[in-house]
Amino acid sequence: TDEACSSFTRLSFHSAVVGTELNVKLLLYTRKNLTCAQTVNSTAFGNLNVTKKTTFIVHGFRLTGSPPVWIGDLVDGLLFVEDMNVVVVDWNRGATTVIYTHAASKTKKVAVVLKEFIDQMLAKGASLDNIYMIGVSLGAHISGFVGEMYDGQLGRITGLDPAGPLFTGSPPQDRLDPSDAQFVDVIHSDIDALGYREPLGNIDFYPNGGSDQPGCPKTIFGGFQYFKCDHQRSVYLYLSSLTEDCTITAYPCDSYRDYRSGKCVSCLTPQKESCPLLGYYADHWKDYLKEKDPPMTKAFFDTAEEKPFCMYHYFVDILTWNKNIRRGDITIKLRDKAGNTTESKINHEPATFQKYHQVSLLARFNQDLDKVAAISLMFSTGSVVGPKYKLRILRMKLRSLAHPERPQLCRYDLVLTENVETVFQPILCPKLQM
Ligand SMILES: [Ca+2]
Ligand SMILES: [Ca+2]
Numbered sequence: 006t007d008e009a010c011s012s013f014t015r016l017s018f019h020s021a022v023v024g025t026e027l028n029v030k031l032l033l034y035t036r037k038n039l040t041c042a043q044t045v046n047s048t049a050f051g052n053l054n055v056t057k058k059t060t061f062i063v064h065g066f067r068l069t070g071s072p073p074v075w076i077g078d079l080v081d082g083l084l085f086v087e088d089m090n091v092v093v094v095d096w097n098r099g100a101t102t103v104i105y106t107h108a109a110s111k112t113k114k115v116a117v118v119l120k121e122f123i124d125q126m127l128a129k130g131a132s133l134d135n136i137y138m139i140g141v142s143l144g145a146h147i148s149g150f151v152g153e154m155y156d157g158q159l160g161r162i163t164g165l166d167p168a169g170p171l172f173t174g175s176p177p178q179d180r181l182d183p184s185d186a187q188f189v190d191v192i193h194s195d196i197d198a199l200g201y202r203e204p205l206g207n208i209d210f211y212p213n214g215g216s217d218q219p220g221c222p223k224t225i226f227g228g229f230q231y232f233k234c235d236h237q238r239s240v241y242l243y244l245s246s247l248t249e250d251c252t253i254t255a256y257p258c259d260s261y262r263d264y265r266s267g268k269c270v271s272c273l274t275p276q277k278e279s280c281p282l283l284g285y286y287a288d289h290w291k292d293y294l295k296e297k298d299p300p301m302t303k304a305f306f307d308t309a310e311e312k313p314f315c316m317y318h319y320f321v322d323i324l325t326w327n328k329n330i331r332r333g334d335i336t337i338k339l340r341d342k343a344g345n346t347t348e349s350k351i352n353h354e355p356a357t358f359q360k361y362h363q364v365s366l367l368a369r370f371n372q373d374l375d376k377v378a379a380i381s382l383m384f385s386t387g388s389v390v391g392p393k394y395k396l397r398i399l400r401m402k403l404r405s406l407a408h409p410e411r412p413q414l415c416r417y418d419l420v421l422t423e424n425v426e427t428v429f430q431p432i433l434c435p436k437l438q439m
Pocket of ligand 2: 197198217
């Protein structure tokens with residue numbers, strides 16, 4: 006049959022002002038209809054093949070009535086990586102309102118509609134194991150409500166910056182929690198405003214600490230982006246796991262501060278070689294993460310300002326021989342033979358250099374330069390007046406965390422003068438060095 010394509014409900018800001026009645030529309034995309042959605046419901050399944058995985062995408066609060074800008078990319082990305090059914094849960098009528106509490110009050114009703122549809126899928130032979138829900142903001146809690154109605158037997162829920170306002174502090178049955186599915190992974194990108202601060206899943210990812218995202222406006226002069234940029238970043242980070250070559254590695258850790266101090270960069274998972282990856286493939290660590298008691302892990306990482314968001318982590322080990330203790334920030338630049346450069350400022354808290362004590366600093370670079378031809382170091386105490394301090398370095402060592410098999414780079418006997426960039430060529434570190 007040649008039906009016209011269905012599309013996501015588009016409303017005007019006028020609708021937001023007067024408010025909208027709840028109406029849930031399910032839009033199905035498969036590899037057979039990549040660009041032309043079919044409206045499906047409990048009696049019309051269209052191209053939906055119940056033997057395949059089905060991913061539901063559930064959006065959140067809509068202030069202006071417009072469709073979420075990322076919907077198309079998320080559908081494309083999912084169908085690119087796997088042959089599945091993708092169902093966009095369009096509850097724009099209901100979510101569109103200037104009054105957030107009105108949208109939030111409809112979340113349980115949306116979940117009931119989804120339950121009815123999934124019940125029909127099960128009756129036709131689908132398995133709960135094959136059901137995956139990706140919920141954004143309020144959509145994360147909706148996904149949790151659906152999961153709870155199936156006693157946590159849904160395959161997986163991904164919460165993308167689950168909504169905080171009205172949900173923070175509520176009991177597990179009134180929000181997303183790890184018991185809502187067989188595996189629950191969460192990205193928190195705006196915990197100081199629209200998002201939820203506390204962990205809600207088997208693994209909770211906190212990009213850049215979870216409060217503010219690089220590249221987002223820091224003041225209200227950034228316009229509307231000021232309100233939603235941090236919140237929406239969770240979606241773009243998830244998307245990057247479907248489309249970008251560089252993967253975002255996260256480091257299980259108790260706090261962002263400990264991560265930045267380099268205390269949490271070995272994952273020590275017995276069966277895995279690397280740390281958990283953010284996004285679509287986070288479930289590769291499911292068995293390991295669920296073994297913990299309670300089965301919850303927080304993971305931290307930093308990102309670049311724009312896609313590809315991934316950063317490359319190195320340790321810079323510095324051994325000094327100053328008589329007095331020196332405290333300060335280090336800026337390190339790498340250059341390869343082709344002249345590409347990348348820079349990392351290690352300034353989240355002053356490093357303390359003490360005679361004959363090795364300090365290991367975590368450096369994060371936007372680019373991964375394979376063959377480093379030159380390194381520059383700059384030391385700064387942050388004081389503008391007074392004498393220029395010197396940092397006497399006995400040995401500096403650079404080692405890649407992502408590629409531990411790469412040769413480590415060393416340099417001996419350097420004197421850094423405060424705020425002066427010192428450029429040098431590294432040499433290979435001797436093997437079996439302590
Ligand atoms: Ca729950
Ligand atoms: Ca924020």
